[in-house]
Amino acid sequence: MNRLYIFCLMILTLSSCGYFEYDNYEEPNSGIDGKVVDKKTNEPFYSETANSYKVEYYELSWEAAGHANTQSRFFWGKADGTFTNTKIFAGEYRITLKEGAFYAPDPEVVTLKKGKLTNLNYAVTPYARVKIDEITLSGTKQNNLVIDYTVEDTQNEIDITNVDKGVYTLSEAQVFISSRSPNVGVNNTESKYTVRAVQKFTTYTPGTPIAVSEKNVRNLPPGKYWVRIGVRTGNPGKKYNFSTIQEIVIPDLDN
Incomplete structure (x- = not known):
């Protein structure tokens, strides 16, 4: 009986203090x-x-x-x-x-x-621009890629007076490729296919586009892949600028 009394008292107390009232705060509008x-x-x-x-x-x-x-x-x-x-x-x-x-x-x-x-x-x-110009299949099994792309720095488009040089200095371009998802990028790539597909930039003329022909993506199993290029400057956040994503299909010539 004491337990029932205490329980009922708790309900009355909570009700009197508005515990069961609806939250009347306005939501984001x-x-x-x-x-x-x-x-x-x-x-x-x-x-x-x-x-x-x-x-x-x-x-x-x-x-x-x-x-x-x-x-x-x-x-x-x-x-x-x-x-x-x-x-x-x-x-x-x-x-x-x-x-x-x-x-x-x-x-x-x-x-x-x-x-x-x-x-x-x-x-x-x-910080930089990159564009895939063409992706072609090569090799007897048509399972190697030749990726032609163009990199462009943007140093001449900004006032560099108070900008750290590393931010606008080209560092590298990297192929990113995935057979799992079209959302390919730094966080979704298969390095076993692209470990050698890195282009370093040591000397170049600011404002002059750089043409690259990447041939180190090789021996891909038959199937569908998504490919994009990321180019990075020496920016502190190590952020990449990306090309659009291209879809390619490796044929199964054994069947």
Whole structure:
């Protein structure tokens, strides 16, 4: 009887303090979407999943209302250069692009309105550009690749006065290849096929495209593969700039 009494008392106590009331805090009611493109080519800024760039937003209106210890928040951009976040509160924000393989644009102040998705687009200069020109099959079994691609630095497109030289200096280009997923990149590649497919850049003329013919991807088993090239400068984050992804099929000539 004592246990029943105590239980009933607990229920009454919790009810009186509003424990069972619904949470009446307003959920996020605004958001942003947009895309990042190459300032020179107007093509999407291609990256890779979970290794792209951050969209950082800092609420100025919250701070202006007298709230202390405001912290910025961020979310990752997508591999195709687009970004979306539908879970932001309406207000005034300072928005910045960070940690991408590009020279970040200046932050901007944006007012996000309730019930509206605000579109933001950015044109950036990547640290470098790379384009696959052609992939051909070679060898008696047609299971070797010849990958012709072009690398271009962007040193002459920026003001290098206060920029660390390593950021715009070409370091290497790497073939990334996967038979498992079209989302190929640094985090999804099969090194057994590409361990020798690294092109180093020691001397080159800034602003002059570099043509590379890679022939060290060999003896691929029959099947479908996804291939892309990543080119890296000496940037501190060791970020790659990427080509688009190409699909190739190795035929089974034994059957």
